Amino acid sequence: MHFKENFDIPEEIVYLNSPSNGLLPKETKAWRMVWDKEFFDTQGSFRDQQPEFIADVKETVAKFFHSEIKSTFLIPNFSFGYSTLIDLLPRHYSYLVLTDEYPSLQYPIVNRRLKHTVIKPEEHVEQAIEQAIDEYNPDVFIVSIVQYITGLKIDLEFIQRLKRRNPSLLIIADGTQFLGTEPFNFKQSGIDALAGSGYKWLLSGYGNGFLLMSDGLTRRLQNILSDVPLPKVAMWKHKGILNTFFEPGHQETLSHGTLKQSLLKLEELGLENIQQHIQQVTQEAYQLLAERNLLLPEIKEREVRSSLINIQVDPQLYDQLTKAGAICFPRGTGIRIGIHLYNDISDVHRLIEIIDKLR
Numbered sequence: 001m002h003f004k005e006n007f008d009i010p011e012e013i014v015y016l017n018s019p020s021n022g023l024l025p026k027e028t029k030a031w032r033m034v035w036d037k038e039f040f041d042t043q044g045s046f047r048d049q050q051p052e053f054i055a056d057v058k059e060t061v062a063k064f065f066h067s068e069i070k071s072t073f074l075i076p077n078f079s080f081g082y083s084t085l086i087d088l089l090p091r092h093y094s095y096l097v098l099t100d101e102y103p104s105l106q107y108p109i110v111n112r113r114l115k116h117t118v119i120k121p122e123e124h125v126e127q128a129i130e131q132a133i134d135e136y137n138p139d140v141f142i143v144s145i146v147q148y149i150t151g152l153k154i155d156l157e158f159i160q161r162l163k164r165r166n167p168s169l170l171i172i173a174d175g176t177q178f179l180g181t182e183p184f185n186f187k188q189s190g191i192d193a194l195a196g197s198g199y200k201w202l203l204s205g206y207g208n209g210f211l212l213m214s215d216g217l218t219r220r221l222q223n224i225l226s227d228v229p230l231p232k233v234a235m236w237k238h239k240g241i242l243n244t245f246f247e248p249g250h251q252e253t254l255s256h257g258t259l260k261q262s263l264l265k266l267e268e269l270g271l272e273n274i275q276q277h278i279q280q281v282t283q284e285a286y287q288l289l290a291e292r293n294l295l296l297p298e299i300k301e302r303e304v305r306s307s308l309i310n311i312q313v314d315p316q317l318y319d320q321l322t323k324a325g326a327i328c329f330p331r332g333t334g335i336r337i338g339i340h341l342y343n344d345i346s347d348v349h350r351l352i353e354i355i356d357k358l359r
């Protein structure tokens, strides 16, 4: 598959920085230019159609992830949606979280002084999670599907089993470093709330995100809020109680529209094709890095692996790597790369060549 031709990538660059921010498809960029111009045309009517436009984006998001429209919320970023959700849950709830999680996932538990247990993700992280749930009996398990520093990916079949075995446990997941790399069905996932920002693997720039909620959690929250009167004023009459928290104000059409355009593009290219392509390229990278002993020990032997890889070279090589055209980022004990649809095997070979020269 020649996914690369859908993106503007200069010859001298190997773009491996999707875990920081992903590239926008050419078509999405073109759409943004036209939209912004027409939207602010004084004589145009787009500005008045803002609510319908946002409703349309929401429909696209819900279809893309297989969630219910009524339990899909458009948010400006992961952090807003997640912390708003945490604030709606009873304060006595206890949380289970992995060490070194993305700060916006872990810190809201700390700064709100909520009861929590932290466990270290190792090679057998799923086993450790299961044991911790048996031992501490938390009300909520919060987790990034793909960890932002190490690239550790939680087995999604494990999440389904976990939910089946512990139906009352709330599973709140962050999909920001994962969604966009393969097909994903929220309804079947066992996850109660899944939030994400669109600017990385979903190729959608900043300012857009989404929160998807299961029927069970939606009902639980509606019960918790059952004594709150619904807004009566005409302007807010259509809002459900959860919308008043997650979607309190007007949403930006350019950024949410960008998300819609990129989701349509990903659908057109086919998420299964994208998954296959990423797997093939990623496998080559894992193999060449393993031969050089450059993988994190907790990732090396895992069967479930992501396309976010932390290469165990000195993070201080960052400047030289960038100068040589490999766009990446220093994180933790190494250099973080991401392999997305616009990367191919030749990118991996170019990166390995650069690393071999610098080491």
Ligand SMILES: Cc1ncc(COP(=O)(O)O)c(C=O)c1O
Pocket: 019, 020, 077, 078, 079, 080, 102, 104, 144, 146, 147, 148, 174, 176, 177, 197
């Ligand atoms: C695991 C993870 N979640 C979420 C985000 C983004 O969240 P936000 O856009 O709210 O900063 C990132 C960005 O680095 C991330 O790595």
